[in-house]
Amino acid sequence: MTSGAAVVIVGGGVTGLSAGWWLARAGVDVLVLDKSIVGWEASGRNGGGATHVGSPFGLEEQRLWPQMDELLGYPTEYQPHRIGIALSEPQLALARRWAEIGESRGFRWEPLDRRQLKELVPIVGDEAIGGTYLHFGGHANPQRTVQAYAWALADHGGRILQHTTVTGLVRRGGRVTAVETTRGTFGADVVVVAAGPQTGLFAEMLGVALPLAPARVEMIATEPIPLMGVGGVAGNGLYGRQTLRGNLVYGGGPHEWINVPDMTTPEHANTPLVRNLARRLAELFPGAAHVRVIRAWSGLVENTPDGLPVVERLSNPDNVVIATMSSVGFGLSPAVGRAISELVQHGRCSFADLGALALSRFAGTPPDWRERAGWVARPAEVAAAGGDG
Amino acid sequence: MSDHRSIAGKAPRPDQHIPLVVVGAGAAGVAAAVEAARAGVEVLLVDEHPVDNDMMAMDVPLCFGQRMDATVRNRAAMLERVVETNPALATAHDAGVDVQLGTYVWGAFVNSATVQELPAPMLGLADDRRSWLVSFDRLVVAAGARDVLLGFPGWERAGTLGANGAAALLMRYRALAARRLLVIGSGVLGLHTAALALEHGVEIAGVVEVEAHLRGEASEAKRLAERGVPFFTAHTIREARGRTGEIESIVLVGVDEAGTPVRGSEREIACDAVCMAVGLVPSVELLHLVGARLVFVAALGGWVPEVDAWNRTSVASVFAAGDCAGAHDGMLRAPDVAREQGRVAGLAAAVSLGALDRGQAEARRGVRAPLSPASSEMQSYWQAWLRTQIEAGGWEVNVCQCEEVTRRKLIETKPPRYLKWESPQMSARDVGTLLRDGPINQDQIKRLTRAGMGPCQSRRCREQVGLLLAQAAGTTLDRIPLPTFRPPIRPLPLNVLWPADEPAAMREDWVSWFGIPTQFSPHWTAGMAVDEPTAHARLILSEE
Ligand SMILES: Cc1cc2nc3c(=O)[nH]c(=O)nc-3n(C[C@H](O)[C@H](O)[C@H](O)COP(=O)(O)OP(=O)(O)OC[C@H]3O[C@@H](n4cnc5c(N)ncnc54)[C@H](O)[C@@H]3O)c2cc1C
Numbered sequence: 001m002t003s004g005a006a007v008v009i010v011g012g013g014v015t016g017l018s019a020g021w022w023l024a025r026a027g028v029d030v031l032v033l034d035k036s037i038v039g040w041e042a043s044g045r046n047g048g049g050a051t052h053v054g055s056p057f058g059l060e061e062q063r064l065w066p067q068m069d070e071l072l073g074y075p076t077e078y079q080p081h082r083i084g085i086a087l088s089e090p091q092l093a094l095a096r097r098w099a100e101i102g103e104s105r106g107f108r109w110e111p112l113d114r115r116q117l118k119e120l121v122p123i124v125g126d127e128a129i130g131g132t133y134l135h136f137g138g139h140a141n142p143q144r145t146v147q148a149y150a151w152a153l154a155d156h157g158g159r160i161l162q163h164t165t166v167t168g169l170v171r172r173g174g175r176v177t178a179v180e181t182t183r184g185t186f187g188a189d190v191v192v193v194a195a196g197p198q199t200g201l202f203a204e205m206l207g208v209a210l211p212l213a214p215a216r217v218e219m220i221a222t223e224p225i226p227l228m229g230v231g232g233v234a235g236n237g238l239y240g241r242q243t244l245r246g247n248l249v250y251g252g253g254p255h256e257w258i259n260v261p262d263m264t265t266p267e268h269a270n271t272p273l274v275r276n277l278a279r280r281l282a283e284l285f286p287g288a289a290h291v292r293v294i295r296a297w298s299g300l301v302e303n304t305p306d307g308l309p310v311v312e313r314l315s316n317p318d319n320v321v322i323a324t325m326s327s328v329g330f331g332l333s334p335a336v337g338r339a340i341s342e343l344v345q346h347g348r349c350s351f352a353d354l355g356a357l358a359l360s361r362f363a364g365t366p367p368d369w370r371e372r373a374g375w376v377a378r379p380a381e382v383a384a385a386g387g388d389g
Numbered sequence: 390m391s392d393h394r395s396i397a398g399k400a401p402r403p404d405q406h407i408p409l410v411v412v413g414a415g416a417a418g419v420a421a422a423v424e425a426a427r428a429g430v431e432v433l434l435v436d437e438h439p440v441d442n443d444m445m446a447m448d449v450p451l452c453f454g455q456r457m458d459a460t461v462r463n464r465a466a467m468l469e470r471v472v473e474t475n476p477a478l479a480t481a482h483d484a485g486v487d488v489q490l491g492t493y494v495w496g497a498f499v500n501s502a503t504v505q506e507l508p509a510p511m512l513g514l515a516d517d518r519r520s521w522l523v524s525f526d527r528l529v530v531a532a533g534a535r536d537v538l539l540g541f542p543g544w545e546r547a548g549t550l551g552a553n554g555a556a557a558l559l560m561r562y563r564a565l566a567a568r569r570l571l572v573i574g575s576g577v578l579g580l581h582t583a584a585l586a587l588e589h590g591v592e593i594a595g596v597v598e599v600e601a602h603l604r605g606e607a608s609e610a611k612r613l614a615e616r617g618v619p620f621f622t623a624h625t626i627r628e629a630r631g632r633t634g635e636i637e638s639i640v641l642v643g644v645d646e647a648g649t650p651v652r653g654s655e656r657e658i659a660c661d662a663v664c665m666a667v668g669l670v671p672s673v674e675l676l677h678l679v680g681a682r683l684v685f686v687a688a689l690g691g692w693v694p695e696v697d698a699w700n701r702t703s704v705a706s707v708f709a710a711g712d713c714a715g716a717h718d719g720m721l722r723a724p725d726v727a728r729e730q731g732r733v734a735g736l737a738a739a740v741s742l743g744a745l746d747r748g749q750a751e752a753r754r755g756v757r758a759p760l761s762p763a764s765s766e767m768q769s770y771w772q773a774w775l776r777t778q779i780e781a782g783g784w785e786v787n788v789c790q791c792e793e794v795t796r797r798k799l800i801e802t803k804p805p806r807y808l809k810w811e812s813p814q815m816s817a818r819d820v821g822t823l824l825r826d827g828p829i830n831q832d833q834i835k836r837l838t839r840a841g842m843g844p845c846q847s848r849r850c851r852e853q854v855g856l857l858l859a860q861a862a863g864t865t866l867d868r869i870p871l872p873t874f875r876p877p878i879r880p881l882p883l884n885v886l887w888p889a890d891e892p893a894a895m896r897e898d899w900v901s902w903f904g905i906p907t908q909f910s911p912h913w914t915a916g917m918a919v920d921e922p923t924a925h926a927r928l929i930l931s932e933e
Contacts, residue, residue, distance in 0.1 A: 037830055044836065054911040073814035075804050101911050143836035144804065150826075155814055162827035215395075215903075216503045223844040223880065237899045244807060245792075245839070252901040254396040258503045266502030267680070270876050272401040272513060272522055274496070276895060279887035292880040294844050300503065307908030327903065356912045374391035378505040 004187030005031035005159065007344055008179050009194060010166045010202065013043035014142075014330055015323050016194035017149035017160075018337025019344075021072070024158035026341060031188075032150075032158065033181060035165035039146030041196050041265060043330065045299030047219065047239045047251055048145075050331030051082055051137025051232075053102045055309075056352045060335035062107070065138055068334055073155065074148035077141035077244050084132040085117060085124055085235030085284060092130050095235065099132045107136035121233050123225075123287030131235065139232045139241045142330055149333075165263050166195070169205050175317045176206075190344050192321045197260040197302040199324040208314065211305055211365050212324060213375040214260045218270055218298040219251035220277045222291045236284040238277070248288065250281050257370075259377045260300070268298040301327035304362070305369055311336060311357045313343040322359070394904040399894045400506040403524035407433040407487075409738050410512060410525040412494050412675060414438075416724065417711025417731030418531030419477040424735030424753070425529075426484040428744040433523065434481055435492045437879070438561055439467035441517045448845050449880060450672075451554035452536050455547035456662050458566035464491070464517075471561050492516055495886075496876030497528070497678040499704075510679070510706065513876065520886050527738040529708045530676055531731055534669035534690065534716035537767075537852045539775050541782045543629030545790050548636030552582045552666035559589045567662035571639050572596045573626060574774075577718035579666035580605035583613055586664075594660040595619040597626065597641060599648070599774050606722075625777035627655060629663065639663050642781050648773060650781045667774055668767045669716035670852060674874040679707050685867040687766030689715030691852075692871050699737035700730055706741070708734035719762035726762060768856075768866045775856050788857060789850040791843020799854060800861050802837045820861045829862045831855055831872040841872070844880050 007023055009016040012034030023030045034040075050065050052058050068076050084095035099109040112131040117124050120133070150160055161183070168180035169191065178187045193202045203210035224246030231242035240250030253276055260266070274296040282289040304310060304326045314320045321343050323336060339349040370376050391397060411422040414436035422434040437450060442462050445453045461467055471490060472478055481488055496513030498504070509524035536551025538544075548567065550558075552574075558565040570591050572583045575598035583593045596603075596613065601623045603610050614620065624641045627650070631637030643654030669690055673683055676694045682703035683692045694702045694709045701708050710730035712720060720726055736750040745753075778786075784797040792805065801819045804810045820834070831854060834840065840854050841847035847854075851872065859866050877886060902908070 037827060037833055052909070054909050056912050073812045075808050075810040075815075077808065098909075101909075104911065147833075147837055151814065151818060151822075160826055222883065234901075237901050239901045245805065245842075253899050254394060254399065254895070255903060256396045256504065256506055257392070258505075269498075269501050269504050269678075270496070271396075271498050271504055271507060272496070272511070273396070274876060275401070275513070275520060275886050275888045276891060276899075278883045279891070280899070282883040282887055289884040290882050292844060292882050293877055293886050294846055294880045295842075296875050296877065298503070303903060303905065307903065307905035308912075326908070328908065372390060374395070374397075378397065380502070380505060 004178065005029045006188070007031070007190045007192060008033065008186050008188035009192040010179065011194040011196060012038040012150070012160060012162065013041055013194060013196055014039070014146060014149065014333035015325055015336055016192065017146065017153060018333045019192055019194060019323070019340035020158050021149050021153040021156065022337045022341035023344060024153050024156035026345065028345065030153070030158045031186060032153065032160045033164045033166055033179070033186070034160070034162050035263060037162050038150045038160065039143060042299045042301050043146050044143045045219070045297055046142050046330045047249070048139040048142050048241055048330060049239055050139055051134070052328055052331050053105050053107065053136065055328070055332060056354060056356055057332045057335035057339065059105065060338065060351055061332050062136055064334035065140070072148040072152040074151055076145040076148050078138060079140070079231050079244070080138040081230050082134040082137040082232040082234070083112070083120060083230050084134070085121065085128050085233065086130055087127045087236050087283065088129065091235060095132045099134055102134060102136050107134070109134045120230060121228055123285040125286030127283065127286070137232065141243065167263065169202065171317060175319045190319045190321070192323065192340055192344065194323045196324070197300055198263055199302065199322060201263065203322060206314065206317065206320065208359065209362065210310060210322065210324070210359065211362050211369055212302045213257060213370050214300055214302045215255040215257050216268060216298050216300055217251060217255045218273050218277065218296060219249060220274050220281070220293050221295040222248040222288070223294050225288055225291055236280050238280050238284060248281060248285070248291065250277060252280065253277060257375050257377045258300070265300065268300060270296045270298050303327050305365055305373065306361070309336070309357050310359055311339055311354055312359050313347060393894070393898045394900050396506050399892055400508060401522060401888070402508055403511045404521040406509070406524045407431060408525065408742055409433070409527045409529065410435065410523060411529040411531060413531035413533055413711065413713070414475065414478060414488065414490070415531060415533050415711055415727065416477070417727040418529065419481050420728045420731030421529040421531060421708070421710055421735035421738070422481050422486045423484045424732045425739045426481070426486045428736070428739035430739050430742055430744045432486045433489065434486050435489045435494055435514060437491065437493045438471045438557070439464065439491055444879070447880065448849055450848070451557055452538060452549070452551035452849060453554045453558060454550035454662060456550055456565055456567045457558060457562070458564045461562060461564050467562060470563060474561050474563065493879045493881070494675060495520070495879045495881055497675045499679050501680055515881055515885055518885060519889065520881065527706050527708070527742055528679065529710060529734045529738055530713055531711045532672040532675060532713040534671050534712035535848060536665055537668040537670055537771055538665050538849050539667065539771065539778055539853055540786050540788055541626040541628055541778055542786055543636070545787060546629050546631060546634055546636045548662040549629070550662055550664045552578050552664055553669065555582060555664045556585060559585055565589070565591065567591060569594045569660045569662070571658055571660040571663045573663060573665050574598065574667040575610070575620065575622070576604040576666070577606065577721045578668065580609045580613060581721055582664055582666045583618060584609065587616060593618045594658050595621055597624050598622045599625050599644060599777055625650065625774065625781050627781040630657070636661060636663060644777050648777045648780070650777065668771060669712065671713045671716045673713060674878040676702060676707070676709055676713065677871070677874045678876060679704050681707055681709070683871060686715065687768055687867060688717060688764045690717050690767060691866065700734040701737055708738055710734040717764035717767065719764040723762050771852065771856055772860065775853070775860070788853045789840040789843060791845050792839040794838050794840040796857060799834070799838050799840050799857055802834060804837065805839050820858065824862055829858050829864065829869050831858060831869055834858060835872065846878065846880060
């Protein structure tokens with residue numbers, strides 16, 4: 001055995017890193033393994049949104065984010081509050097729905113009319129019929145946050161090994177005793193699997209049915225424009241934010257269901273969908289229609305059938321925690337990391353009821369659920385550009 | 390059942406289909422287009438020149454250093470100008486090639502492991518008003534090369550050009566607004582640029598070389614010297630001076646054998662422009678986007694596509710020719726090579742489309758000249774320049790102009806200034822601490838420092854950042870993985886990039902995030918599900 005740690009975490013995305021950080025600050029010996037660099041997958045490619053008040057982790061998410069910079073010792077670019085913009089009645093109804101969910105948890109919000117909207121967000125146009133101002137929620141910079149977790153974890157004595165792919169789990173006597181990797185075997189008392197779309201493959205190794213469908217989604221970013229008072233502005237079928245640098249960074253629209261058959265993550269490509277995103281962004285912000293798009297990217301996420309995370313300490317083997325965030329894991333990461341750290345140390349979570357996130361809810365899910373739901377990848381052809389006509 | 394929120398069945402269709410698209414109307418691209426058209430293939434040849442003035446002002450696609458004269462604002466005149474100055478275009482036109490100028494290729498889209506819904510491989514094209522999609526059966530990329538720029542104090546001022554930028558202004562646009570040019574680099578590229586400028590009536594304030602001897606051909610140097618061009622060997626750039634925002638002179642300083650600036654050897658050279666001519670890098674963005682295998686070949690300028698004897702890349706339908714397949718002094722010395730590569734690629738594309746048989750192509754190809762003349766590796770030469778420039782100009786020089794990231798901030802991996810972030814933890818971090826976690830990754834450092842994240846899309850800093858990181862990591866450029874390229878590879882306005890119309894399904898089924906009704910509903914009451922909005926307005930505003 002190469003070496004090991006009390007807790008070995010598979011996956012250096014926000015889920016694994018946050019868990020590792022919470023554990024390290026509690027004095028636990030932790031080792032995070034990632035097949036690439038930290039945050040190279042969804043965790044470094046998302047919209048940065050942190051407004052999930054409907055989640056069992058929602059209150060903790062809202063409580064923790066304003067403290068994260070200080071707790072971590074590194075900047076996350078967290079910014080509080082959100083503005084929702086509606087260009088149509090259904091959009092307005094939806095924006096209010098979000099607000100009301102927050103209200104039912106004790107958060108404040110107020111409706112905005114067009115004039116108020118224009119004052120707050122000068123680039124909206126006359127198409128905007130109204131909106132909402134949420135005195136809750138917020139957003140951060142995913143890439144900075146990833147590195148903040150990673151560095152803070154190391155500051156507390158935790159270790160990260162990049163470019164190390166976990167290929168198998170060693171089981172002995174009802175427990176997982178080690179992980180096998182491309183760089184040797186690492187012993188562990190407890191293993192946390194937070195491997196994004198690959199989490200399903202690990203569940204399979206353990207004989208646990210974890211229904212997951214991976215998908216690819218895209219975002220665009222513009223050149224910087226003058227800062228608005230609140231950067232967390234979205235609507236018209238887009239999510240995203242104005243960064244503190246001034247770039248408009250937005251995503252949304254159709255996803256593509258894909259397959260992730262093994263431990264190598266496929267290239268994340270963009271498609272002409274970037275044009276449709278540009279159109280929706282210009283509709284949302286007519287005052288910025290002339291602004292240049294300077295980048296686009298895509299990322300891979302995984303979804304469970306109900307779109308909710310699975311965060312659970314298994315019963316057999318009983319020293320494994322599984323965490324897949326079902327495509328809403330960035331905002332929840334401070335809270336989920338804390339929950340995982342408690343599951344590792346105490347076997348239960350003190351601040352949230354994880355009942356709704358239990359694996360058992362999928363006991364009756366048929367094996368062909370992806371086909372039934374239509375959440376399937378088009379069968380791979382020989383990539384057209386590779387074919388010889 | 391199908392998921393009407395997914396892309397299945399509604400991926401954008403191309404506006405046009407062309408059997409062969411050639412990108413770039415330089416020597417290689419035109420030759421490829423002409424050969425294929427003569428073989429009976431329907432060919433579209435696109436080139437972005439003349440690019441619009443705003444784009445030029447951003448140093449896209451080449452570093453023009455704000456030294457364009459006012460004529461570039463006249464689009465119609467510029468269009469005529471680039472036709473007039475590129476006689477080969479007429480040949481292409483006569484051969485039946487559809488030539489589209491002033492047209493940017495901003496993206497290439499192919500099916501791959503995570504993209505299966507595209508009806509065909511396609512390119513994103515745009516002019517100054519709109520964008521559109523063109524699908525192709527075969528693609529020849531002849532996108533040329535970019536200049537390697539190495540900063541110095543004051544290089545943000547108007548007047549810092551790249552050799553290719555200067556050449557474009559001189560030869561294609563005839564619109565260089567500089568009267569006295571200082572050339573940095575005495576290799577074939579530098580001498581060639583100096584000669585070209587002289588020919589066009591631009592005075593040469595000198596040619597500067599960091600090494601002790603001139604690198605280019607002695608005969609060429611002699612000709613320049615005869616015309617009064619001074620040479621400054623064993624010198625480096627210390628700084629640019631002038632009124633606000635303008636270069637009016639450059640201060641040079643002598644360097645000793647170890648490359649250390651010699652105190653007291655400074656000299657100020659009056660000039661209104663300085664041209665970085667230390668080297669070129671192949672423009673491989675599109676090749677990267679189509680998934681062609683790229684390899685680092687030091688003698689070819691860095692990352693280049695792997696091509697076979699017919700200039701075919703690892704993607705069977707894609708060919709590469711000219712500087713984008715390898716840019717170096719050898720290509721400049723033998724201008725016919727790019728054309729030959731283009732011809733070969735055009736013939737091969739025609740064969741693969743069934744328009745020619747292999748024998749005919751062999752016959753037309755004729756005698757085989759070496760398609761890529763030998764050249765020496767350039768990276769250590771660039772490092773030599775950079776080291777002296779750091780010694781002479783210090784660490785507070787912006788490496789990335791767009792994001793104002795200095796050399797120091799880059800190496801210390803500091804967050805950008807506007808975050809105003811200070812913490813003892815942050816102070817303890819730098820490239821060195823990142824290195825402990827694994828080999829240098831330029832994309833990761835870009836995310837932290839923002840170097841390369843600006844509107845010029847890292848055209849001005851990519852190589853400098855790589856070289857600085859290589860220095861800091863005690864390694865060489867080839868050991869740093871290629872930083873990724875993403876569309877749009879030209880910075881296009883939202884209202885140019887957007888599609889004029891969209892299929893109804895795209896609009897109606899659009900959701901911000903998956904549209905799984907239970908995903909955002911409050912967990913404590915099942916009754917409060919965030920419903921899918923009704924049929925005609927399926928727009929979900931969400932805050933993932
Ligand atoms: C475009 C986009 C926008 C999004 N917007 C938001 C948003 O606004 N708000 C929000 O909350 N969420 C958002 N998400 C979702 C969010 O990014 C993810 O849910 C979250 O990042 C998941 O983090 P993770 O750590 O669980 O998984 P990942 O980030 O996928 O990390 C998993 C890690 O595991 C590693 N790994 C996998 N297999 C192995 C192995 N065998 N060995 C070693 N390592 C392995 C991978 O390399 C990877 O680094 C978005 C996602 C995308 C792509």
